[in-house]
Amino acid sequence: MSDAAESTGNGTASGSLMGARQPQIAGARLVQGQAVFAADVSLSGMLHASILRSPVPHARIGRIDADAARRAPGVEYVLTGAEAAQLSDPIPHYLDPAPIGGKHADVRCLAVDTVVYAGQPVAVVAASSPNEAKAAAELIEVDYQPLPHVLDAQAALAPDAPRLYDGWDDNVVLSFGQKAGDVEAAFEQAEHVISGSVSVQRSAASPLEPRAYVASWNAASGRLTLYAATQNPHTLREMLARSLRLRESDVRIITPSLGGAFGSKMPSHPEETLIPLLARLAGAPVRWVEDRRESLLVGGREQVHQFEVAADGDGRVRAIRNDIVGSTGAVASLPGWAMVLMAALAMPCGYNVQDCEITYTAVATNKAPWNAQRGFGKEAANLVMERIMDAVARQLELDPAEVRRRNLVGADAFPYTTATGFVLDSGDYDAVLSDALELFGYEDERRRQRAAREQGRHLGIGVAFEVMPEGGAIPGVGGGFDSATVRINPSGQVTVLTGVTSPGGGNDTALAQIVADELGAELGEIEVVQGDTDVCPFGFGNGTGRSVVTGGSAAALAARDLRERLVSVAAVMLEADVGDLVARGGKVVVAQEPERAVALGDVARSVVTLSHLTAMGVEPSLEASRVYRAPHVNHIPDEQGRMNPYPTYGNAAYAALVEVDIETGTVTPVRVAVCHDCGTVVNPLLVDGQIQGGIVMGLGVALGEEVAYGADGVPAVTTFAEYLMPRAADVPEILITHRETPSPYTLLGTKGAGEAGLAGAQAAIVSAVEDAIAPLGGRVTELPLRPPAVLDAMDRRAT
Amino acid sequence: MSQQVQIRLRVNGDAHEVAADARTLLVDLIRDELGLTGTHVGCRTGHCGACTVVLDGRVSKSCTVLAAAADGAEVTTIEGLAADGVLHPVQEALWQEHGVQCGFCTPGMVLAAAELLAENRSPVDDEIRRAIAGNLCRCTGYENIVNAIRRASAS
Structure with a gap:
């Protein structure tokens, strides 16, 4: 018994x-x-909000004429930036760059005298119906006096680039470098020095449920209740108490069912301050529901990595240099910008490379702000590490899986402190890789690939290892x-x-x-x-x-x-x-x-x-x-200033098979196999579900999803007709197996699995596409790999 | 100026007569006038399928239909699918196979899949994937949704 x-x-x-x-x-x-989702909440006497947003990326705001809107049918209140600025304070930052060496900018719920991105809220209308609110918002006349704008991070770094913020001497939000070991010596002694780059596009987390907020004030008690599609209600409560000048105990946040988030519903968005303020002024509950155009404004991921790697003749990586530049859009009170920082800190992921020099720069540009996106920059770290492994394999003519095996942290090395100070908790990376390759049928697929090439078909096999730091505890922010x-x-x-x-x-x-x-x-x-x-x-x-x-x-x-x-x-x-x-x-x-x-x-x-x-x-x-x-977090900096902010490090290996049509550049993903280790699995149904969803999101960001901007600084992608998320028929076979190496630190042996799938799938698919076109001299440096980009990559001959 | 129109329609078997702004979309009438909030709004451009309902016997995206155009129509929403508290086989299978995560796309997915199975008792995977190609899901990666529909077809 x-x-x-x-x-x-x-x-x-x-x-x-x-x-x-x-x-x-x-x-x-x-x-x-x-x-019940937030947009389903309906209160007695509730009004509906519509937000007027800047149509231009950078301008001074002159006169705003809202008289016609105020007279429009059904309108109860029209709020503009000047009035909002009198009645509310700047929204506190989730993670302010200033105390850690970056720059601060105030963020308000409505622009006051300047707009810095197309889509920035400028005014808001409360009316009896959504249609009336929208019609009235369109009657507001705003005099925009255009200023020069800059969309590209490199361009924004030029000395004569337009500046987003008065008082900033450049557009750098935060720039930092980290160096461990003796990088110079390693490069001097290296048998091989290989350089490369990878550029990641701006994407959107784009959960199916848009954000929605319903604000209601209790006239008797003066308390605010906000039904909010938010991931972090307690964090939001404090932020709103400050921006709305309330006692925190007078704010109640209720999060009904959330229809997906993937980071995009972390606080605080301007509307989270704006809608309660509007409800107070209008004297009635107010509901605002984001539309898809607005949802796609919330960006992330756009960054360029320039790397250099020192390797031995046997494929062992001795040292890495990587410079990361992220185009983080306008400053927001959201955590998103810090994904650039985390991309740097998460390197070199699961690989045993102690000599590293990693620099990063988060750059403000006249695009809409970033918010968190699944992976939180750690996916970019994994991606660049896998680009490095492929570059080494190609240069040395070694099997890509074998190069990874030779560089992974050994099973006997845990707890393992990385060059950036993360302390990998536990695992058997080599066994995870072996299991993934076996599940995938790696040797057989290599044989089929060779046979297919003789028939003129271009199959590609990609391998990737994913280390996903989870359960983060950030000093000054919290968690853990x-x-x-x-x-x-x-x-x-x-x-x-x-x-x-x-x-x-x-x-x-x-x-x-x-x-x-x-x-x-x-x-x-x-x-x-x-x-x-x-x-x-x-x-x-x-x-x-x-x-x-x-x-x-x-x-x-x-x-x-x-x-x-x-x-x-x-x-x-x-x-x-x-x-x-x-x-x-x-x-x-x-x-x-x-x-x-x-x-x-x-x-x-x-x-x-x-x-x-x-x-x-x-x-x-x-x-x-x-x-x-959670134990296994260290916030006391070591002699090199390094900390370990994550208690657990889930890990996984991926193998992907794609077929590339070299005439059209079309990529057809065929199979993704993964072996995942998140320690003790409480519920494999849920964990596999996370992994499957993450893999398909990784497929999307590898192959199709992109929020492109026109040269005019306005997003060219505003609907799902342009933002190409994978549909059911686009998804390959997905095979999953597990290894359970319980965390020796956490109570139940669990490690976080919430962000699993994305990083490894993205990296493995990219690797597979390059593998398919490599015999033609193709080299992948830019995502996403839509057909024109694949054709370009084939023209980009290896150097 | 907004113009009011009278709209008569049957929803999940119940007759309704609603006076609505002529600009009202069917999805908004269903949600705001009838209070059936299981029909969701994900895009308002017909791309995501969260607003899928059955309109006169065919799955339709209710954000692409003016409510006035549904005058006289027979509509089934997700609330009308389970009979006497017994889940439709597609609903039961989506639950058991974890083909539902956040549940936002699910009502549309259920109705699209139910229509497929009404017409094709034993679809192959390609047919399943085509049948739900108009319904976006951001959580599941579709794998378990396809598994669920296959399971429902066998029940």
Whole structure:
């Protein structure tokens, strides 16, 4: 009997749900369209907002004439930047570059005297219907006095480039360099020095659900309630208290179901301040729903890497130099710009290269701001490392998989401190690579590739290794811990209140599984409450693959505390020793005499109704609250100023097969195989779902997705007709296998898996395309690999 | 100036008569006038399929239809699919196969897949992928959606 073996502690739980392929607990609601998203929230007397946005990338704002809009049918309020600036403060930065050596710019909910990107909010209308609000917004006349604009980061770095911000002496947001080891010596002694570059396009996270906010003020209490499509309600609460000049305790953020986020719903967007302000002025609740054009404004990823690598004759990489320049658009209060920083810090990923010199520059340009996108720059680090491995393999005429194998951090080297100070926790990278290659059928596919080439077909095989630092804890920002309260009522239902939120991946289900196991409750009795700052304990929401590692562990600890209390009461009720009891299946049971049992709900009822009899040994409480702070984070800089901000490092190897039509440049992805290690897997259904979604997003950014701008500084991509996300028929076969190397540090052995898939798939697909066109001398340096870019790449002969 | 029009239609079997702004799209009438918020808005350009409903027997993107043009029509939304609390096989399979993550595209996906299975009891994967090609999903990578539809076809 497995329970007996586990009943070593005080009434341990059964553990049957860990690792179960458990479908989402919210699944029935989701498939019936019953989930409530922010745009579904409808309040009595609610008005609708429409935002007038700048049509030009850079201009001084002269006169604004809103008289016609104010007289338009249904209009209740028209707000412009001057009035908004009197009534609200700049929005606090999620991560201000200034304290870490960069530059600060104030960000307001509406532009005041200058616009710095096309799409910047200039005015907003509240009206009885969305149509009336939109029609009225179009009646507002704004006198834009154009200023020169700059879209390209390199151009923005020129001494005579237009400046975005008064008082800045250039357009650099933050520039930094990091050097470890003896890079010069390594390059001097190297048998091979290879250089290259890779340029990544601007893309959009583009969740299917656009952002939406519904703001409501309680006239009596003066409190604001904001229903917000946000990933981080507690963080947003503090930011809005400051921008709206409120007591933080007077702000309640409620996040209903989120329809995907992928970073784009991290705070704080201008509309999160703007819509509450408008609601206060209009004297009624206001709803604003982003449209797709607005959603596609939120950018990211656009960066150029120039690398140089020193390698031995056997393919061992001795040293790397990499210079990263990111075009981060206009300054925002959002975390996105820091993806350039993280691209640098995440190098050299899973490869054992201690001599590194990495510089990065985040450059402000007259494009819409960045927000976080899945990968948060770590995908770019992985991409450039894989470009480096391919460059070495090509130069030395070695098998690309073998070059990776020779450079990966060894299984006996953990914990392994990278050149940038990240401390890789655990894993067996070599075995992960081997498993991926076997799943893919690497040797067979190489044979088929050779045979196909003789028939004039151009198959390409790409290999990539992904290390994804997850669960981040950033000094001055937070993270690295989360909170949970687990409650039971006398009817036996269990409520989990958590500081983590779900963007749609199903972490509520994982938390329910963990709590069911720890408490010995039935899964069906567990409800998970997320995203309400009045109800849930303080937490950092979702992002950086943190939810199960931190929130899941906090829930486990709280459930354990509650279980211990309930079991000790049950011991009195059953007249048994605590050590003989187990909690399982909704009951506390004498392990060796299963007929002696009491339902958890009955124990709970006894706690509150017989507190002076059965519960004398415990606090008569039906809830427990705990915080879990992830270990294996170091915020004390070492002698080189390095820190380890991530508790876990999930890792994976990918192999991809594509076919390239060399006449048209069309790439057809055929197969992606992955072996993934995120430590203990709570729910393989959910983890595989994350990986599959990540892989397809990686496919999209490798092959099609791009937010292009015209020379006029206006986005040329405003709908899904131009923003080409993969559709069902574009997706190749996806094969997944796992290796479980539990984290030796985290409570449950879990490592974050939230951002899995994207980095490795993007890098492997790029590698595969280059492999297909390499016999023609092709070299990939620019993404995305749409047909014209592939044809260009074939013309770009290897040097 | 906005012009009001009278629109009569049946939605999930119930007759409705609604006075609406002539500019109103069918999706907005369904969501705002009838309160059926399972029909979602992802793009308003007909590309994403989150607003998919069944209009006079055919799946249609309700953001591309003026409400006035649906006068006299028979509409089924996601709320009308499960009969007496029993999930449609496509709904059940999407849930069990984890073909649903955030659930935003799901109502449209369900209706597109249900139409496919009504016409083709045993579609091959290519047919499944073509049938949902008008419905974008950003979470799942489609793999589990295809698995779910295959499973539903076998049930």
